[in-house]
Amino acid sequence: MRFFWEVVRRAFRQETTYRLAMWAGLATNLFFGLVRAALLTALLPAGAAVNGMDAAASVTYVALTQAMIAFLRIFGMTDVSKSVYSGQVAMDLLKPTHLYTLWMGRELGKAGFNLWGRGVIFMALFALFHPLVFPGSLGQAGWFLVSLGLSWLVSFSWNFLVNLAAFWTPDARGVARMGFLISGVLSGFYMPLQLMPEWFTRLCYWTPFPSLINTPVEIYLGIVPAGELGVRLGLQLVWFLVLAAASQAVVRLGIRKLVIQGG
Amino acid sequence: MRSLTLYRRLLSIQLRSQMQYRMSFLMDVLSTGLLNGTYFFSVALVLNRFGGVVGWTVGEVAFLVGVAEIAFGLTDMIFSGFDADTFSPMVRQGQFDQLLLRPVNITVQVLGSSFLLRRLGRILQGVIILAYGLWMTPVVWTAAKSLYLPVVIASQVVLMGAIFIFGTTLTFWTIERVEAVNILTYGGVEMMGYPMDIYSKGMRRFFTYVVPFIFMNYYPALYFLGKTDPFGFPAAAPFFAPLVAAAGMGLALWFWRWGITHYQSTGS
Numbered sequence: 001m002r003f004f005w006e007v008v009r010r011a012f013r014q015e016t017t018y019r020l021a022m023w024a025g026l027a028t029n030l031f032f033g034l035v036r037a038a039l040l041t042a043l044l045p046a047g048a049a050v051n052g053m054d055a056a057a058s059v060t061y062v063a064l065t066q067a068m069i070a071f072l073r074i075f076g077m078t079d080v081s082k083s084v085y086s087g088q089v090a091m092d093l094l095k096p097t098h099l100y101t102l103w104m105g106r107e108l109g110k111a112g113f114n115l116w117g118r119g120v121i122f123m124a125l126f127a128l129f130h131p132l133v134f135p136g137s138l139g140q141a142g143w144f145l146v147s148l149g150l151s152w153l154v155s156f157s158w159n160f161l162v163n164l165a166a167f168w169t170p171d172a173r174g175v176a177r178m179g180f181l182i183s184g185v186l187s188g189f190y191m192p193l194q195l196m197p198e199w200f201t202r203l204c205y206w207t208p209f210p211s212l213i214n215t216p217v218e219i220y221l222g223i224v225p226a227g228e229l230g231v232r233l234g235l236q237l238v239w240f241l242v243l244a245a246a247s248q249a250v251v252r253l254g255i256r257k258l259v260i261q262g263g
Numbered sequence: 264m265r266s267l268t269l270y271r272r273l274l275s276i277q278l279r280s281q282m283q284y285r286m287s288f289l290m291d292v293l294s295t296g297l298l299n300g301t302y303f304f305s306v307a308l309v310l311n312r313f314g315g316v317v318g319w320t321v322g323e324v325a326f327l328v329g330v331a332e333i334a335f336g337l338t339d340m341i342f343s344g345f346d347a348d349t350f351s352p353m354v355r356q357g358q359f360d361q362l363l364l365r366p367v368n369i370t371v372q373v374l375g376s377s378f379l380l381r382r383l384g385r386i387l388q389g390v391i392i393l394a395y396g397l398w399m400t401p402v403v404w405t406a407a408k409s410l411y412l413p414v415v416i417a418s419q420v421v422l423m424g425a426i427f428i429f430g431t432t433l434t435f436w437t438i439e440r441v442e443a444v445n446i447l448t449y450g451g452v453e454m455m456g457y458p459m460d461i462y463s464k465g466m467r468r469f470f471t472y473v474v475p476f477i478f479m480n481y482y483p484a485l486y487f488l489g490k491t492d493p494f495g496f497p498a499a500a501p502f503f504a505p506l507v508a509a510a511g512m513g514l515a516l517w518f519w520r521w522g523i524t525h526y527q528s529t530g531s
Contacts, residue, residue: 004404020439024442035454038457039457043309043313174294178297181298184301184305185301185303190305196305197311244391
């Protein structure tokens, strides 16, 4: 456990060194956020609402999803697969912790920094351009934080699992891109699932992806259908456990395939 | 003339090497194409629910997206040598100095240093979206319109290429790629994919007078689709695109040459 927190602390410190990249990332997120907010406010004139989404809520939805990009690594990550290609993974396997937990520590450190640097700061910047709504009660805010934590666990496990393709194919980048291709649409990152046709939303809920983004945003905005809060959080937890278990199993299979060239 | 033969030579080397791993190449084409395609799919699903946005039907928005995507895919393929992501390591590691020593046109060398054939995926995806847009909109295609559409696409390619060159020149001083340029390139395509009516006045002014994207896609689309101009620009506004592109490229090339004369190697 002490080892785990040491990994987290170091990853956090490493991430703080890239300050300029942080501001550049913020500027990019801000621009895309403004474009998306413009589209949604044009669709939802004052007074109009669909499934609880009105103009103010949809702008806040845009702000939250853009703020979560770096925290959840929504565009995918390739660090694990790169370590397989470079052989670094052999060193990692010697460390006194499971590969999954080791990477979780590294990613948690980064995420901790990005929650503040790319998340909270982003929300503050975005609020300069558009009025944002805040959770109605302390309880709602609390459940949002719980849900956000679960999203991180689901997102990390999903990204980790996708990266394991590197044990089998030399083109793990392509697989990662395919991963984002699916998650971008089904998670509600591109467009809020509330505004999608009903049949499509129902389809999404058969996959882990709404648990990635749509659920915490819904809870923040207070537009979860009555009595569904527990179900949504439970679903997040279940998907985290499923993906984590799958990762463990795949790692075990992958290691058997792994050949490291000595030197 | 010599430059042209050289460029063709460099191009054929690029193409041959990229076709070496056919399977991986096809995967790449497919996934980049689908990636941008799924984004439009999401938007189209939502737009369908509302029957369009600010008086633009889904088909008309598809027209905007399709043209912008084809043009950007082409830019990304042709000008990938000037993509700051590939160019900045050349400055950092001193490979740019090697290019400067060769007795051949430097612009041609950089242009020929990369030609990403896999961007065909994005272009193909743009073609499909454009075809969908054309199929959904009852537009009478006169000879003038059919001739002007390729000109509009070429103009967008040239202006985006100019922004690539501008961004690359900046790396002479910054060494690292300048991410703000991505806002104009990747952000620019996304922005141009929607009718300008949805943006705030400030944003619209910026994209009219500072970076005149409004004349590249929106105004030509008004002409092609036979829509009225809500902003009261002169009737010739849909035909400004080639002029803006030429001016932008002129400016970028001037800056590039000026940058080269002031270039100081990193010494690596």
